Structure formats: structure tokens, C-alpha cells
Amino acid sequence: MTTMTIAKAINEGLRASLAGNPRTLLMGEDIGPLGGVYRVTDGLIGEFGADRVVDTPLAESGIIGTAIGLALSGYLPVCEIQFDGFVFPGFNQITTQLAKMHSRSNGNLTVPVVIRIPYGGGIGSIEHHSESPEALFAHTAGLRIITPSNPHDAYWMIQQAIDCLDPVIVFEPKRRYWLKGEVDTTSPGQSADPFQAHVLRSGTDATVVAYGPLVPVALAAASAAAEDGHSVEVIDLRSISPIDFDTVTDSVRKTGRLIVAHEAPTFGGIGGEIAARVSERAFHSLEAPVMRVGGFHMPYPVAKVEEDYLPDIDRILEALERALAY
Amino acid sequence: MGATHLPSTEFDGTGVDDQREAQAEAVLGDPAVPMVQLLSPDGTLGTDPVFSEYAARLDAEKLRGFYADMAKIRRFDVEATALQRQGQLALWVPLTGQEAAQIGSGRASQPQDYIFPTYREHGVALTRNVDLAELLRQFRGVSNGGWNPKETNFHLYTLVLAAQTPHAVGYAMGIQRDQKRAAAQAAAAGSAAGTQDPKAAVMVYFGDGASSEGDVHESMVFASSYNAPVVFFCQNNHWAISVPTTVQTRIPLSHRAKGYGFPGIRVDGNDVIAVHAVTEWALERAREGKSPVLIEAFTYRVGAHTTADDPTKYRGSEEEERWRAKDPLERLEKYLRAEGLADDAFFDQVKADGDELAAYVRKTTHDLETPDIRTAFANTYAQAHPLVAEELAWFEEYSAGFADEAEPADTEAAN
Ligand SMILES: Cc1ncc(C[n+]2csc(CCOP(=O)(O)OP(=O)(O)O)c2C)c(N)n1
Numbered sequence: 022m023t024t025m026t027i028a029k030a031i032n033e034g035l036r037a038s039l040a041g042n043p044r045t046l047l048m049g050e051d052i053g054p055l056g057g058v059y060r061v062t063d064g065l066i067g068e069f070g071a072d073r074v075v076d077t078p079l080a081e082s083g084i085i086g087t088a089i090g091l092a093l094s095g096y097l098p099v100c101e102i103q104f105d106g107f108v109f110p111g112f113n114q115i116t117t118q119l120a121k122m123h124s125r126s127n128g129n130l131t132v133p134v135v136i137r138i139p140y141g142g143g144i145g146s147i148e149h150h151s152e153s154p155e156a157l158f159a160h161t162a163g164l165r166i167i168t169p170s171n172p173h174d175a176y177w178m179i180q181q182a183i184d185c186l187d188p189v190i191v192f193e194p195k196r197r198y199w200l201k202g203e204v205d206t207t208s209p210g211q212s213a214d215p216f217q218a219h220v221l222r223s224g225t226d227a228t229v230v231a232y233g234p235l236v237p238v239a240l241a242a243a244s245a246a247a248e249d250g251h252s253v254e255v256i257d258l259r260s261i262s263p264i265d266f267d268t269v270t271d272s273v274r275k276t277g278r279l280i281v282a283h284e285a286p287t288f289g290g291i292g293g294e295i296a297a298r299v300s301e302r303a304f305h306s307l308e309a310p311v312m313r314v315g316g317f318h319m320p321y322p323v324a325k326v327e328e329d330y331l332p333d334i335d336r337i338l339e340a341l342e343r344a345l346a347y
Numbered sequence: 348m349g350a351t352h353l354p355s356t357e358f359d360g361t362g363v364d365d366q367r368e369a370q371a372e373a374v375l376g377d378p379a380v381p382m383v384q385l386l387s388p389d390g391t392l393g394t395d396p397v398f399s400e401y402a403a404r405l406d407a408e409k410l411r412g413f414y415a416d417m418a419k420i421r422r423f424d425v426e427a428t429a430l431q432r433q434g435q436l437a438l439w440v441p442l443t444g445q446e447a448a449q450i451g452s453g454r455a456s457q458p459q460d461y462i463f464p465t466y467r468e469h470g471v472a473l474t475r476n477v478d479l480a481e482l483l484r485q486f487r488g489v490s491n492g493g494w495n496p497k498e499t500n501f502h503l504y505t506l507v508l509a510a511q512t513p514h515a516v517g518y519a520m521g522i523q524r525d526q527k528r529a530a531a532q533a534a535a536a537g538s539a540a541g542t543q544d545p546k547a548a549v550m551v552y553f554g555d556g557a558s559s560e561g562d563v564h565e566s567m568v569f570a571s572s573y574n575a576p577v578v579f580f581c582q583n584n585h586w587a588i589s590v591p592t593t594v595q596t597r598i599p600l601s602h603r604a605k606g607y608g609f610p611g612i613r614v615d616g617n618d619v620i621a622v623h624a625v626t627e628w629a630l631e632r633a634r635e636g637k638s639p640v641l642i643e644a645f646t647y648r649v650g651a652h653t654t655a656d657d658p659t660k661y662r663g664s665e666e667e668e669r670w671r672a673k674d675p676l677e678r679l680e681k682y683l684r685a686e687g688l689a690d691d692a693f694f695d696q697v698k699a700d701g702d703e704l705a706a707y708v709r710k711t712t713h714d715l716e717t718p719d720i721r722t723a724f725a726n727t728y729a730q731a732h733p734l735v736a737e738e739l740a741w742f743e744e745y746s747a748g749f750a751d752e753a754e755p756a757d758t759e760a761a762n
Contacts, residue, residue, distance in 0.1 A: 043528065072524060078572055083513050083565030090517020090549075093502075094461070096524065098517075110561075117507045118514070124726040125491035126503060131729045162727050186729035216733075263734045 022205050028198040030172035031061050031137075033206065034179035035099065039069050042097060045183055048075040048084055049101030049137075058103055059139055059198055081111035085136065089119055092132040097183055105140040105192075106149025112157075119188045120163030135182045139195035140168075141234040141284050142331055145324040152321050153285035155192050159262040159294075166261040167215050168192040170236035172202040174259065177209040185215075192261070194234035218265035220272065224254035227278035227344055230269055230295060232258035235282045235332060242337035251341065261291055269295060270302045277308035278344040282332050287315035309347035312340040382645055383625055384615035388673045390681025392620070401624035407688040413454065413619045414679050414689065415697050417446035420470040421676065422701030423479055426708050427469075427486070431654040435712055436486040440467045444617075444649030447675030448582050450474060451622025452550065452644070455630055458500065459547040461518055463511040466504040467582075468552050475501035479704070480711035489715050508553070509560035512579070515551030516566045516639075519575035522547050523636070548576040548633035550626075556587020558603075559595045570639040571607040578629045579604075579641040582616060584648035589661035601643035609638040616646030617675040647673070 025033065038045045047062055053076035056063030066074040077084050081102060088098035102108045108115070115136065122132045142151030159166055165187050169175040175193070182189035211219065221236070222243050231239035236257045243253035254272050258264065273279050279299055281292035296311035314332045322330045385402050386392055392402070405413075424441050431439040442449065449470025456462060456474070464471055472482055477499050484493030485504060492503040505511040526546060553563060558581055570577050581600055585592050596603070604611025610632075614625040622644055629640035647670035651658050658667075683689035724739040 086513020087517030094521025
């Protein structure tokens, strides 16, 4: 066990994949000598060279499009998109090409491309640097989407994404890049399946499902609720596509109440999908409607007011109160 | 050069139709590159300082082969159009007029090269030994692809314009890395570097309309930045559905290459010999790692954009007639006959082979099996996926509910 930040854990995970397979390569803007704007690829170009850690032209469609070609020719490209709001020039390549290549080739071709996207707010940044567009990608069949919330997962999930034959988007919670935690680099342990949700805290009165940046918030809310005498179970979803509904519904069958929290706007978001599935699967176990805690239906607001936008402990507790009131 | 004063553009009054310099260097590097033509519309073979050497590699058999290919694919095109008219295909994308551009370039590729088409490259598919009946699966609505690209190194058609151009560059970057690694391994093993031949290149096809898409720009930037072994083959057939090339660009498309720092050549796209020569030159150059190349094949789509379209709404019949006079098949036929390289028996045989192909395609199209939607469940992901599994299980149960209803009908039909 060693202690490191999420950023460092991803860096170590990338290093392990680059060392383990000569066909793995990284590509993105400023990922070479600079090490990426978040320094996630720090030092890798020195170790593996410019052919494997590729500073690309400033062109998101080009990055993802060429990564598809590299994957078709047998490589395992890992693309870094600099910020969440800048993935859209590459959206066409991701949704019309990357997601569909396997199915339209009747299974003859695989495109094991990984796309890393730092996402989410809370860092006081300017426009287009704080968005959570995961639902836009989750709606597209053919993609897998994961999001680590702690260094151990970050270390293993990036490697598992690279090993996966399907395209995987890794949404990295950028405001947690500096969150420290223990990493067991010898074994993934319970994290062996990146598409499985983890129950981080068990409880009996309600379940809070969160992922990525909101996992620490959900845990803090559960601690606060415990002081008021409420036993709250916390699930780290980890995978947004596919979603591990079994773990979620098992929990709801036990607690009878569910709150889903994410930073992305509530409308049309992942929370709605979870609420709908759980009501289909475990309607009779529910003591209250599924509550969603998320961002508002507005472009991500200016940094000075983002505190009012982002779901926090109190917003989760407020939803819990409403659920408990039924 | 046979026809020395060909215009480099058909645009009026732009002043870009500069004349060709005799120097070979200028042919490859001058921004005012005029059009390379070897076989003129009247069937006479001219000379070119650079490309005659490539044309000289073509013996009578190869030239007859070009003709046979062009005739075959035109016959196929007629058949597919008829199949669409009869309701057997949802849509067809005809290539008539562009046979030389496709056969000439496709025949210049080597088996180890990888080709990314758009959706009209039926002639290129022929040169890559794709079973032409497989091309129709997509248009009949039984597949979104229809063939296994790994078998022929001919990628699937793409309907999102220009989306395949960065794929081509990425694939070329992969080839580049393979060669580097092979050379390093060879060096480590003590053998001479470069023994990993044959070297490969990638060729990607797109239209003059698609050239406006951002992906073409991005892929050319990548190709240039990494010196990827890729040949961009733009078939300027003058129309993007109803929009003329002049709306896409104010300079000859081949001139754009200069801005990216690699050679751009305009070739007479109705001259199969010139197209073959230029493409062979470009692919050799790419395989050797010298640079990417942009080829603009100056050609014309004689028919409709697709079977859904009516060209009389946007262009005059005089224009079509002007281009029909430059027909790629006719000019090669004239040449072959004049030189005594092919006789009536040959042309009769070509026609008979075309009819045979058409009959095969017709029969195979009728026989194309509708896939089971379970194949779509199976192919959405490469690895097991719980949501797909859950939805498939639901579908199976749901479908099973109709089993009782289906049975009496089946029995009736059997009786
Ligand atoms: C991204 C995108 N936009 C629009 C279309 C619709 N569309 C299909 S073909 C076409 C014109 C293409 O012209 P060009 O690139 O010159 O190729 P051609 O069909 O003439 O061979 C258009 C606009 C499309 N397929 N993809």
C-alpha cells in the first residue's frame, strides 16, 4: 500500500500500461513535456518517448479520429481531452464512429480506444471548464463510461479501461485530482471489475448513490445524517455505462429509500435513469419516490456562484429529509 | 506532356489556371500545379516528365484489365440502379463517370495497403476483391457494413462525411509505428534494418463536398505533423449533391496540400492511366515515408448523386454532355483499338462478363438474408454487457409470447 493522489494514481496506472504493452500509447494536447494541464501524464514522455506519449495538434476530432485509426491498426490509444467542455469538437467521432465501429462491422473490428476527460466543477474555473456531460455519452450504445472517486480505483480503472476491448470514456473528477488515498498496486482487490458499483458505507434507512466528485460529499452527508440518527448507505456507482443496477436495487430493497446525486443537470441525467430503473425493479420496496440531487437546468454558472449550483452535503440531506418524510 | 495547356481549374475568372512548368520539381511542388493527363479524350497517349515513367510500367494486359474493370463496375452500377428502381435496394449511390478515378487508383494500391472509402467507391472495392454483392447489403438494409475489412484491407463505407479521414491517418500512424518497432527489433537481432517489407500505406477517399468538413483539415494537419504514410484521394466530381465545387473552395483543391506542407496533384480523373501513375507515385512516396500526398482526381459524376436525387434541378444537360465526351471507358477503348492491344473479341468478352456479374448481383441481392436482431444485441459491445444481456433476455421472453400466434400461420403456410 502506498499513499498517493488521484492524479498520481492515474499517472502510475498509465505508466504500468505503457510498460506492460508496447502497443499502448497516449495522445492529447500538452501531454508531453508539460505532462498535461493537470500533470496527469507527468514524466511519461521522458520514459516512453514521443511516439508513445504524443503531443497532438490542437484538434479534438483529429485526436479521437486518429485514435480510432490507430486502434484499427492494432494499437491501444489513450486520448486526453483537456477539459470537459472541449470534448464536443470530437463528439461526432465518439458517437458516430467510435461507438458504432464494432456493431457496424458485424463484430469484425474492435476499437479499444480510451478517452480520458477531466470533468466537473468546484475548481473556480471559467466557462467550459466545469461541465459534467456524461449523460450525453451514456445515451450512446457502444461506449462504456467509468469514473473513479479514489486513488486506488483511479490506478486500476485506467488500466482496466485500456485492457477493455470496447471504447471506454474515463471521466476523471478534476476537483478530486489532489485527493489522497491508499493504493494497493499489487492487487485491485474488490476493484477487479470496473463496471461494478461499490457499497462504501452500509445503512438501513436510505441509500445515496453518487459517483466521481460527489462520492466524498455523499459520504460526508451520510456521516452528518448519522448524527441525526439516520442510517444511510452510500454507493459509489463507479460505472455510468453500464450501470450496476443489481447493487443499487439490492440496497434499495434493504433501505426502501434512494437518493441519487450528481453534478450534471438533473433533467435528462443519469439520476433519472437510475430512478426509473429502480422504480421498475423494486417499486414495492420503495417507501418514497426516488429523489434526485443534481445541477440546475442552466449552463454551468460562473465560478462565483458555483457553490449554489453544486450539490453539497446540505442538498443531499434535504433530499434525505424529503424521502424520510414519506 | 501531351496536352500542355490544360486548365488547372474550370473556374471562371479566378486567374488560378496558371500554366504548367515543364520541370518535374514544379509538377510536385508548384502551387499552380496543373492537371496531369496522359490519355486524352481522343485516345492518344501523351508524355509527362514525371509520370510517363509510371505509365510505362503498364503492359497490354494491365491496360486491358483496367478497361475490363471499368466496364464491369459500370455494368454493376447500372444493375444496382435498376435494383433500387425495382424496390430491392433502399438507395443506390451511382459511380458512373468516376470509373477511371477509382480503378486507376485502386489498382495502384498493393494488398498490404489499407483503404478507407466514403460510400461511392464501388470501383475501388472491385480492385480490392470485395465481393460486389456484399456492397449491396448496406443499401438493402440488411447490414450497416457488409464485409470484413480485414480480409481485403478495404474498410467499411462511411456515411458521415469525412469522418474516415482521421481514421486513415491514425491507421497510417500505426503502420509507421509497426515499421519503427520492426526495424528496432531487427536491429536488436543483428539483421539489417528495414527487412520488414513490404511497406504499407493508407489511402483515403473523399469528395469535393467533404473537403469542407473540419475532419479533412484535422486529418491533414495530423498527417503532416507526423509525416504519416497516407494518400488523400479526393474525387472532385464537381457536385456535392446539388452544390457545385465553387461553393466548397475558391482554389483548386489540390492546392490546399501546399498549406499543409505536402504535395498536392490534380490529375485528370477520367484518364485511368494518369490516375494510376499519379497514385502509384503517391503511394510509393508514402510507403517510403517521404510525405503524405493529396491527389485531386478531376472527374464528374455523370448521373444523379443518389437514386433519390434529380440533377436536372441544379445543373444543365450541356454540362453533362461536355463531360460525357471525356468518358473514361471510351478513351481507353479508342487507345486499345488504335494500338492493336484489344480486339472485338475482347470487348465482347468484357460485355459478357459484365452481364454475368449483373446476373450474379441480381440473384445474390434477392437472396441476401435479413439478419436476426439478435446479431445487433451481440455486436453492440465486444465484451459482455449487463444492460444488453438484460434487454436481450426481455426480448426473448417477449418474442416467446408470440410463438403460439406464429404457429397456426406457419402451419397454414405449410399446408
Ligand atoms: C456530415 C454529413 N453531412 C451531410 C451529409 C449528407 N450528404 C450526403 S452526400 C453529400 C454530398 C457529398 O458530396 P461530395 O463530398 O462531393 O461527395 P460525392 O457524393 O459527390 O461523391 C451530403 C451533403 C452527410 N452524409 N454527412
